[in-house]
Amino acid sequence: MFDTALTANDLIFLAKGAGMTILVTIISVAIGTVLGILFGVVRVQLGAALAAPLTFVLDIFRSIPLLIQLVLANAFAGMVLKLQMSGLTVACMVLSLYTAAYCAEIVRGGIDAVPATTRRAARSLGMSWGQDMRYIVMPLATRVALPSWIGLALGVMKDSALVYVVQVTELLKSTQILITRLQEPMFLLLLCGAFYFIISLPLARFGGYLEKRWSND
Amino acid sequence: MFDYTFQWKQAMAKLPQMLDGAVVTMEVAVLSMVIGILLAVVLTLLRLSGSRPLAAIATTWVEIARNTPALFQIYMAHFGVASFGIHFSPFVSLLIGITFNNAGYLAENFRGALKAIPETQTRAGRSLGMSQLQAFRYIILPQMLRIAFLPMTNQMVWAILMTSLGVTVGMNTDLYGVTQDLNALTFRTFELFAIAAVIFYVITKIITLGARLLAARLFRY
């Protein structure tokens, strides 16, 4: 099993795929988080009834397979809107909204976890809504939300394995390409799994650590 | 801009085939949940067993399930293990992949739920003369399942969504597989997948709603 036809060239090829996985993840998580915070705050601010349309739309992203979202977005952008978008653009757009949908829930949970009395105290000191948000709610909500957010970011990285359908060659796809040439499925798959594992595990552990630390005070 | 002509009629004619696919999707999801829950209970017990090797096996399972893509797990269940001459049909491969994933995530949820149940509950059971297993079965487990019910519902929804990954291991009888086959024949990509999306959405809504009703019935306390 350890004598492999894998060359340095192939490793670079795999690394490129890994780079693509990371790139897609970083872009999507960054945009998705900004949108998610926006949506989450809007939801809390409007209340359940007024925010119902937004809730509905975000819920759709959590109720349809990502694969279908990608295929549909791709088909819609190209066939219906006739936009010339690269696969990477479509992948990042879909994944960003997908991230935002989950992130909005996390943000909402975080904000809800800040006791109303603490916010009242801030407002009664003369702080504006924005100052209350900035100096009181955000730091406190972050403690509640960060561990789940780390979980979400890792989830997005793993889900980014599906963007192959819009012709983005990320880590798993690169692995499949090499399997085609080298015919060493088990070895290559283990290599690929190890890579995901190596990025995920420390971050996941860090999230667990934060959760433990912050839940104590 | 919208000079694309939608052909809904042609696509809608395929609805019966797609609904058949939805049934298969449900089969995979439900089976993977039932087996996944049982395995998760076992994994949880192993992690509590105090035996280091057993706990290590369980922990490895959980960590791999949670830290690699579901697609990877399914691909591995089909092409990976076949390197050792073990062959599973697409249906079974998909089922194994999703079940592996479910069990890992659920075991983690169960562990969290267990932490929330006071130690005195076991004590109360034991002091009534129950064995360790009886105390777990009749006192801890029901409470654990209640606390983990919402995460379990979410996992069920994910299981449904994950069935779409079956195409990578040659599955073509589930909803996604059927849709993809139809797409290959007609190339009405947008219409077909839009219908599939609606079906998926409806299924997940029925499940979350059903779970809510079930919870109201099961957990009257």
Added chain:
Amino acid sequence: DKLDDIISSGTLRCAVVLDFPPMGMRDDSNTPIGFDVDYCNDLAAALGVEAEIVETPFPERIPALMSGRVDVGVASTSDTLERAKTVGFSVPYFAFEMAVTSNDEAGITSFEDMKGHTVGAVAGTYEAIALQAQVEAWGEGSFRPYQTQADVFLALSQGQLDATVSTSTVAQANVQSGNFDGISVVGKAPFDTDYVALFAKRDEYGLLNYLNLFVNQQVRTGRYAELYETWVGGELPDLTVGGVYR
């Protein structure tokens, strides 16, 4: 129109399937090569632009075109009437015979032997559609579509599939590659010759017209024969059909 767009943009983006040797594959440095890759390069050269190879799995060829990710498909695409409702095809630029490849342990020596076995092909291809229909007609055995040609041969060599139907060129290339142990080409599949064509958006008449002429020129100039000799070898398939106007 599209033709102008391509020329003015300076790049021609071709959808090519890269796990379909010898039509499309990767060399040791994972660079795309193959008949289709060269064909695309020729077309780009004729247009006076740069070629860009966009890898597309079989099921994603047409969606890639429809979504504007590529300008033309040079992807060994069968010109079926059903598909022509959605995209525009050129005249055929290649023709495939269908061959049966089997795992040596399955004991299959002909197309008919496949009856009752687990067989497979690449989802969304001409041969997959035909084979699935045949399996249903036989009423026994089962059919599995995989996403890529590579997965099909991987499954075949692992023994997950007993046999597959694929284009004979692909079958030969894969068997000769030495990557797959224990499989061999055992016969022809009695399917019609699979004519494959270039494709573009169906309302891009200018571009489609250009493609037709280009295919014609490739044959006339002998470039077709030359590419065939490089990548496939053997008897050159006839791209014309007797007894009817095209």
Added chain:
Amino acid sequence: MIEIQNVRKSFGQMEVLKGIDLTVAKGEVLTVIGGSGSGKSTLLTCINGLEPIDSGKILVDGTEVHAKSTNLNKLRQKIGIVFQQWNAFPHLTVLENVTLAPRKVLGMSKGEAEAIAEKQLRHVGLGDKLKTFPTRLSGGQQQRMAIARALAMSPDYMLFDEVTSALDPQLVGEVLETLKMLAEEGMTMICVTHEMAFARDVSNRVAYFHKGVMAEIGAPDQIFGAPQEEVTRQFLASVR
């Protein structure tokens, strides 16, 4: 001066304040007593505009609190309020808790704000806890910190809502001492409390609330010694 004129307020169907009239003069200490749910807390949160009112008027130094044109953030700077539940900002040290509003709302420099904060914290007896996080403080210390935090904005009025009722008995004394000190320094205060001894000793007037109505108001001697209303008598009997 705080003027409350015929204020009414409902939550949904339930009318919680049924026409309250009340004036608190500069330098006065008013104690509000009354049963649970009688609307005492609601009145306080209406005074600094945290809750809207349905009708009537509240004027603070002549500014109408609930007028559209009123800048509430500005108004609240002169009305300090401390609540029953400790509402320390748990992510900030004691010093940061107190300096936050002066810096961000009043725009003070860090140095300026810290000087004031230290003064106020020493004032309430927390001079040695500046770098501590509130979770490490006892309940009584947290309440005193909340008082210092409000005082750091140099308010003209202070509202206290049962600041001792969530505390262990042995911690109540230290907080009441702080309130007494403030009263002696001439701060205008409205204190909702269940501590009758405090009400008697410290306040200029005592108001008794009953089911959303101010049933009786008067000097402590009068309310405790010779209540006019039957409901007041009953309430006092029940808490004694």
Added chain:
Amino acid sequence: MIEIQNVRKSFGQMEVLKGIDLTVAKGEVLTVIGGSGSGKSTLLTCINGLEPIDSGKILVDGTEVHAKSTNLNKLRQKIGIVFQQWNAFPHLTVLENVTLAPRKVLGMSKGEAEAIAEKQLRHVGLGDKLKTFPTRLSGGQQQRMAIARALAMSPDYMLFDEVTSALDPQLVGEVLETLKMLAEEGMTMICVTHEMAFARDVSNRVAYFHKGVMAEIGAPDQIFGAPQEEVTRQFLASVR
């Protein structure tokens, strides 16, 4: 008869029971009092084998509790125990709480178990709560349910560990009444409690625990009226 012979028990470094000798006769009511952390709860959980001991012996009707050969599940059927809190199984109705062990441990039929459960629940005054979930019960009712649950196993001994100390004052009485009733019926009981009046009125003997040692044991009159030990005197003075 429960015989405790020179029992020692440590948690890690800390010795919690430092050689306890004690015998409780059939029909006797023993009350155990003592400061927090003196080892009272630990002793009870050792008696029914929930905790192992380090040395010494505990015999229940002649059976050595911590012997390897002892079937603890069987032994525990004759020793009922009720804890300070978290006793109720929240996912089961009151009736199911009580029938669970008779059915699963004793193998009774559902009907049989329910008959017994209903009798015991009526006995403790919960005859009208059979279908209720414990979360809907007051703390006092929950404790009485826990007592009925233990009684449904027809135990020969009952151990009570501060069963009233997590209750609101007005609920304490009803639970103590239930204990008293049991005592009058002749149940052998060990009650750890802080309720001195109960200890005095109901028990045959009172044991005072101090830092893991049984400092004094005797009739209630003696312990409360003329304690021999200085530590007992101090303790009693502090709780009065």
